Amino acid sequence: MQTYTAIIIGTGFGGQAAAINLKNIGITDFLMLERRAWMGGTWSQNSYPGAAVDVQSPLYSLSFEPYKWTQMFAEQDELVQYTNHVIDKHKLREKVKLNANVSKVQWDDDKQLWEITTDDAGTFHAKFLINASGPLSTPVIPDFKGRDSFKGKSFHTNNWDHNYDYRGKRVAIIGSGASAAQVIPAIAGDVKSLHVFQRTPHWVLPRPDRKFSPLMRSLLGSTLIYKALRTAIYWTLESRVIGFKYSKTMLNLVAQRQSLKNIKAQLHDPKLQAAVTPEYTIGCKRIILSSTLYPALARPNVSLHTKDDGIAEITETGIMTRKGQKLDVDLIIYSTGYDATDGVISYPVIGKGGRSVQDAWSEFPRAYLGTTLPGFPNLFVVTGPNTGIGHTSAIFVIEAQLEYIMRAIKAVQSKQAKSIEVTSKAESDYTGMIHEEMKKTVWKTGGCHSWYQSKSGHVIAMFPGFSFTFRGMAKAFKPAHHIFR
């Protein structure tokens, strides 16, 4: 069995950034394991029509890899080009094993190594294990009554079947979150009919997108200008935390009013206006950025079904609604999201004494800096509990976590130790602080139920504060919070 200094699970931006950071500290003896037949994560996987980032691209990019974006909010194909540019530039293809679905990882306390088992790509040993398997990478399809009896075509947005031609077809889309809001306008004009099943409406704000002119693109080639634009975007987005955490009045005045105005301006049917207007405070669920969703919902071939007219049953030919309407459709698109909290690591992780992460998280997922857990030496979870950020780029937080991870690894090396483990006290103080701070946020008090919450009711997906606060904590590595062996 081959032993590596480090193994990284996943090849999205988290895995890529981890690999590049390892190289930067002189560790080249590492392997990346990827369950798909390709590298890239989120944007290589999510190729549904309309897929695009909703954080401005100069910020939604690795800090050390600027790019001459063609538009402010890059679309999926450009994000894939960027991903491949990063992978090729840093020679990561030679470090990866594809089609390697990790099925179990186990700590061997005698050897002070992780044993990583894949379905059929072999078993490996590694000193350090970096899990970058993604916060939104395992799709969920609820167990609707009759789901498997449907004889037409169906797929999740995460797994779009491009061999299926949806044009001219009768289509139903289940879900109305961020992915659905991108798919609906992208396909509404091409399908015969579109039934949208919305359980809870989302607040929607216009998307301030713009194409970059050739001049602007060439300016983006200057590191100085790229940095300046990135910084300006960063601070504009960061100011949203004031609303999310400290001032409901500001949220109301700045965002909720604008969103209400948008509804009135784009939808003229009072019934439709009421159906898309949320009852909770803006920000409680992820805010959708779209200038095309409402016009699509107003199209004559599009029908919006709210919760009271939701899905009673899926039949062989389509959907039976709660109001008893029988809708025959050719295609059902599941835009039903991901397991972002309780099941975020989709394979068993067995630590010291045979205790699993799943056991450690039976109450709710928790980790020091969202990254390390007592009882799991040398394990680092990228985008772990409470590292999500609704207002800015997830890549910023990934890079902040890597500041901590690299400092931890360097500390093990400089002490010539075999392992590092966060103390129970440091983890429980950190988690206590997180959930105390969370009480002040709109995610806790905004009156919604969202995928940010685990089954315990705790908000797990989000960090309750400014992203620079998180980064500051991640950079200030505290040896006293850790045990070295």
Ligand SMILES: Cc1cc2nc3c(=O)[nH]c(=O)nc-3n(C[C@H](O)[C@H](O)[C@H](O)COP(=O)(O)OP(=O)(O)OC[C@H]3O[C@@H](n4cnc5c(N)ncnc54)[C@H](O)[C@@H]3O)c2cc1C
């Ligand atoms: C549709 C969509 C839109 C998004 N839009 C935004 C946005 O606008 N702004 C933003 O900040 N964030 C957005 N996100 C969040 C996004 O997940 C992060 O921005 C970022 O891409 C996460 O990178 P990652 O490497 O952690 O995870 P991912 O990109 O999900 O990569 C994880 C990788 O791990 C692999 N993997 C998982 N399990 C295993 C296993 N058992 N064995 C081997 N490999 C495994 C997966 O196949 C995948 O390649 C979006 C997510 C989705 C799904």
